[in-house]
Amino acid sequence: MPFHFGRLRKRNRSLKSWKIGLLFSETGVTSIIERSQLNGALLAIDQINAKGGVRGRPIEPVSYDPASVTRNYGELAEKMIVEDKIGVIFGCYMSSSRKEVLPVVERRNALFFYPTLYEGFEYSPNVIYGGACPNQNSVPLANYLMNAYGNRFYFVGSDYIYPRESNRVMRNVLRQGGGEVLGEVYFDLEAGQADFSQVIDDIMDKKPDVIFSTVVGQGCIEFYKAYHAAGGDGRKCPIASLTMNEGEIDAIGCEASAGHITAAPYFRSINSPANRSFLKAYQAKFGSTVDVTSGCEAAYSQVHLFAAALEETGEIDTESLREVLLGASFDAPQGLIKIDPDNNHTYLRSCIAKVNDAGEFVIQAKVRRAIKPDPYLVFPAIHDWSFRTLKVGGTGRRNE
Structure with missing residues (x-):
């Protein structure tokens, strides 16, 4: 039995x-x-x-x-x-x-x-x-990025289920807001810094407004370092992510992390x-x-x-x-x-945060209240009021 x-x-x-x-x-x-x-x-x-x-x-x-x-x-x-x-x-x-x-x-x-x-x-x-799940992070992040940076995106991800499905969802959300995906490339989980050189060259050539990264683990660290080494500047064209976190910033370094963006329910700086x-x-x-x-x-x-x-x-x-x-x-x-x-x-809550020069996430925007999870994206409308983010005042304001 x-x-x-x-x-x-x-x-x-x-x-x-x-x-x-x-x-x-x-x-x-x-x-x-x-x-x-x-x-x-x-x-x-x-x-x-x-x-x-x-x-x-x-x-x-x-x-x-x-x-x-x-x-x-x-x-x-x-x-x-x-x-x-x-x-x-x-x-x-x-x-x-x-x-x-x-x-x-x-x-x-x-x-x-x-x-x-x-x-x-x-x-x-x-x-x-x-x-x-996607309605708690992808939708608010897309809303924020298209308003703050523009609608031309480039997707870079690790090659497994989560990145491919997340990019599919993000593409659908962007389409609602008139967004455009200029490229979509995937890498092995073991990818090193040199492996990203060709895609970074393509990014520099196509000049997207935002890079949406679903690269995870050690590959995430290597990708951010490679982007910085090639002259990429998060203050001008940020890498936006749902996964890049405080531990990875520590490994990437403050200079290479500055300006990049993450959407998450929680940040250490709250x-x-x-x-x-x-x-x-x-x-x-x-x-x-x-x-x-x-x-x-x-x-x-x-x-x-x-x-x-x-x-x-x-x-x-x-x-x-x-x-x-x-x-x-x-x-x-x-x-x-x-x-x-x-x-x-x-x-869960949804916050959008940007890495400052000291390597700390500073919350830029947050949703009005905890978002009901919708794992099947029954209501994925990017213009839904409940996904709109409230701008958080200058860095002197408490991230509450």
């Missing part, structure tokens, strides 16, 4: 700790991002356990390193569920790795928390989606009590906040949401936890978030 996690509920009640799985790469091309997600999850676990755990029992993380190799995620998820008797997993950055885990958790009826933005067009009752408390705790545990990213904040928030649900259910059971989680909210570092009971995705 195939293993099914629901059969372990009664036996697990007698265990001394609540075991959960953490499936983030600490090595390989996406480790610069996934390590920050792992840290966010571990910080949340520490905070929960410091307050007595859940119903007097600590949360015990079981962590494996998939080494940024796509097939490893599915294999390790299977190992967690079958061998380690774990029914809740937090993990993954790339969509290709999520696609490896998805059939495993569905077949085994485990619960999977995915703390990363993605291309949308997916739903699973076994997944809680904690990152932004000035709010919840974020200040989060950053203080992160600094105390890990010694620095340079790698705090939107994915890190999402993982942190999802662990807290899970713990609150577990406190109510008193058992790690997928159906019971899901029932409590749908509609649940949390005062996250970005602001109040809520899991949408309609689709298992999360209501």
Whole structure:
């Protein structure tokens, strides 16, 4: 008989700790991002356990390193569920790795928390989606860029599911606003700085208003460095992204990062009590906040949401936890978030930020309120008022 996690509920009640799985790469091309997600999850676990755990029992993380190799995620998820008797997993950055885990958790009826933005067009009752979907980042970003810079775009991405689907969505959104895509090129995840020379030459020749990048991991760092080395200036023609984050800026360097733009629900520079408390705790545990990213904040928030649900259910059971989680909210570092009971995705903020000369994101614009997730882009209209961004005043204004 195939293993099914629901059969372990009664036996697990007698265990001394609540075991959960953490499936983030600490090595390989996406480790610069996934390590920050792992840290966010571990910080949340520490905070929960410091307050007595859940119903007097600590949360015990079981962590494996998939080494940024796509097939490893599915294999390790299977190992967690079958061998380690774990029914809740937090993990993954790339969509290709999520696609490896998805059939495993569905077949085994485990619960999977995915703390990363993605291309949308997916739903699973076994997944809680904690990152932004296209209507929460692509649409506000396109709106902002076309108003601030122009409508001529050049797409550069890594060659896997997320970049290709994100570019398809962005192309459709741009078309509504009269935008034009001058080029679209993809690169291997292992691409180095020299590999981008030809596309950068083409960019310099065609002179787009904006470069939209879906290059991820180490390739992102190499692409930004290559653009800067070739004379590219973010203040004149920015690279705009949904993924470039604080940890990557630290690796790229301030000079090569200046002027470039990212849309995300969270930035380290947000000035709010919840974020200040989060950053203080992160600094105390890990010694620095340079790698705090939107994915890190999402993982942190999802662990807290899970713990609150577990406190109510008193058992790690997928159906019971899901029932409590749908509609649940949390005062996250970005602001109040809520899991949408309609689709298992999360209501999130949307901010547009530009890197300043000191290598810090400064929020330029933000939407009026948290955006209801629409993973299937049923209403993708670029001119929808709810996606309009409010301009944030000069750098002296607090990013709240």
